[in-house]
Amino acid sequence: MTDPWIPLVAVGLPFLTGIVIFMLDDRQVALRSLLNLFGAFAKLVLVGVMLWGVVNGRDYGVRLAIAPGLDVALHVDALALLFITLSAVLWALTTVYAIGYLENAAHRSRFFGFFSLSIFATTGIALAGNLFTLFVFYEILTLVTYPLVVHRGTQKALAAGRVYLCYTLAGGAVLLLAVAWLHALAGPRDFVAGGYLREFGTDHQFTLILLFGFLIAGFGVKAALFPLHGWLPVAMVAPAPVSALLHAVAVVKAGAFAIIRVVYDVFGVEFAQSLGVLGPLALLAAFTILYGSFRALTEDELKKRLAYSTVSQVSYIILGVAVLGPLSTIGALVHLVNQGLLKITLFLTAGNLAETLGVHHVHEMDGVGRRMPLTMTAFTVGALGMIGVPPIAGFVTKFYLGSGAAQAGQWWVIVVLVASSLLNACYFLPILYRAWFQPQSAPWPNEKREGFDAKAVLLVPVLFSAALAVGAGIFANAPFGPLEWAKLISSREFGYGP
């Protein structure tokens, strides 16, 4: 018995919320905030229902024929649940934060409308049951995040938006070609663990290698894979909640998630290995990891440093995917969640610093720990987690990635992981040192608020996400936690276990 309603509502709810919000006047703050919160928390409830249902063996899915042999399909599987749970939790946090952050800003109805539509697109990506559906929602995500990137309406924001569209639309064009080509080659097929292209391997080997390249290039844009990462640091002009959305909840995550789908559920990881495409992908991911870290070292602007850190961190996921083996798969999947938790913490704390003290640069952060102890505690959790210090979530990732590399006999991956951790320490620890151990050296650039730390509405989401990041590390093995789901997905892909 397949239940169509839950996935339909999960996708439709943020869509309708967005449309209604567009129609509100900018001054209807209370009603809009209420709608936002209702959307976010209803989504959490829905995700809870789906989690409970899937654990109890229920099947959620729905499909709608667009043309003969062309379906838009939504289906809830373990991987979808992993991503949708993450996005639902982080969306709720970001919504609360954004309502506080944008108090009294202009064009809020437009902002929150597109904000909601971004979650609509992300939910669609998470629940997509085939490559066509994934592509459709992936392109919608491009369109609805553009207005958020240019939200400030300055020439600089517009320039950033232009860069963003150039990258994403060009990537989208390559994707369109690849998806249509695969559809012409293999016919209408749904995602399936282990992939469905093996049978075409002998006749179309070259085409499939080419298409794999196209798909990685197309999805790699949002995943900020080198050399397609250029838009991400530029898009930093957007307001802090948008950065959080881009980096942790929706955009880069969508890219990484789509690559996971392509490797595991379209090609199948073992078939991809036999095509010889995983090696180059692993090398590219490893290079991106190191490159992003090096670039982060040299950036003084805090948000830019975090952006390059994202470039580096997302490629951990890709690296885990590209190294054949169940353990590295677990590492990749669990990092999808962990990177989200850690990065959202970091970006929201950066937003707190900017909003409360006008601090935008690392050199302005001397002594900021004493001025904003709670914010900086959260920041410290995020930074240490990124470096991989136990017991914070990031450690779990690195542990599984390292074990997976050892299992696959790819020792160079471990060297990359160690080097990257050292680099992470090099660009995060000086910030922590300045914040906690240096006295304040200059007046704050633009202190907007007296009193303790940041506004409560900005502080609570930050602390909550930091707590989640610690929790995901300490309670990594909790029943139905991210790690358990990751193990489940991995075992299905490699054909043993349940």
Added chain:
Amino acid sequence: MTQESWMEGTLAAPLLGAVLALIAGRSAASAIGILTALVGSAASIGLAFAVSRGGSFRYAVGGWGAPLGIDLRVDALAAVMLAMTGVVGLCISVYAVGYFRGKEAEAASSRTNTGPAWLFWPMWLMLWGGMNALYLSGDLFNIYVALEVVGISGIGLIALAGGSAIAAALRYLLLGLAGSLLYIVGVELLYAGYATLDLEQLRQRIDAQPSTWLAAALMTAGLLAKSALFPLHFWLPPAHGHALAPVSAALSALVVKTGFYLLVRLWLDVFAALGTEHVTTFLGALGAAAVLWGGVQALQQERLKMMVAYSTVAQIGYLFMLFPLASMSGSLTGALLLAVSHAMSKAALFMCAGSVLAVYGHDRIQSLQGFGALMPMTAAAFALSSISLIGLPPSGGFAGKWMLLSAALAGGAWWWAAIIVLGGLLTAAYLLRVLAFAFLEPVVASSTRAPRAMELTSLILAGMAIAMNFALLPLHDLLHAGGAR
């Protein structure tokens, strides 16, 4: 109601309305116009439903029958074009009411006269009637007459704008005459060879003689000029760019499709026995060139309406890529959906341009800062129609392009696929360049507002272009039920 009465309504309503509007004059023309639009579009939609249920059929007007009388016939292809004309025509009519009301208010405040603006209604209804007659005609001479009606009323409509539009209208007139001349010479040659003008009979009798090829070439050249396919597109941008907004919308969205429709009829059906592979490849190549050339030109335009006009040059090119792909399944459905969604989104874009002109007093792209804040509905309409024109999902433009792309890839014709994708990027470049200005802060606070009817109709049309994403399946069923060929 019977099938025949839907057909009669579709044909008679606009023609009758045109005459009535002319007689009624300035005071009642717009009321008659809107009423006619309602009846005419309802009839054409009813006709499309009748075809989807009962298949294609013929109807001898007055019971005379061919060869003496006039035979009307409708199949799925014609039904789709008629329904498209009906829906978009209705929206254009509603928009025009708001548009001319705004013009009148403007004229009243500056104590000038709107001149013969009311003549829009009889000429527009005549144009509509001409298009409907063309789609319902089953023989080459009736089609010629319909083409002339469309051409002449089109010239009158362009000239309504006065000023520099007069020159554009004259150019359009000369080109239209040349095109008609080529077409009718071809028709005469065919009549000399096969002693019939009926499409059905011609299809059965046709054979590959030199005179037949000559006739086909002449008719094709004439129709290519009328549909503004590259390199015969030069007349289109000035004509569509200088006309009044509802006129531009009608010409760009609907009129250019008539030539394409006739070429589809001829080359994919009537002339099929000639062995047409070279011709279809040639038409496709021209289409590909149009996509690239029109896109590059649109990118360089300084004025919004000219940019939208060049966009039509490019989008017409997409439709012609149907010809080399016609043997692949799904390509006709895709091209038709592309034509329909283009009609909706292009009409919406010209409407947006008209609303922008009404508020800003100009349409220089560089000076449109903040039109998103000043006119949010227009900005939304512009964005939605852009999505469909670019071919981003979900939209009719996307679904149509997907079908063409799939057809090209399934046939291994990757070069057509590459053009389709590349053309989408070009479209994105010139449309999003404009859209970006919506997000800037407005420099001047303009107190003028575009009439609500204008903004709302453009938004509705743009929304329909998006909704067309889900029209592939019904369209596919209709084409199969109604026997397109």
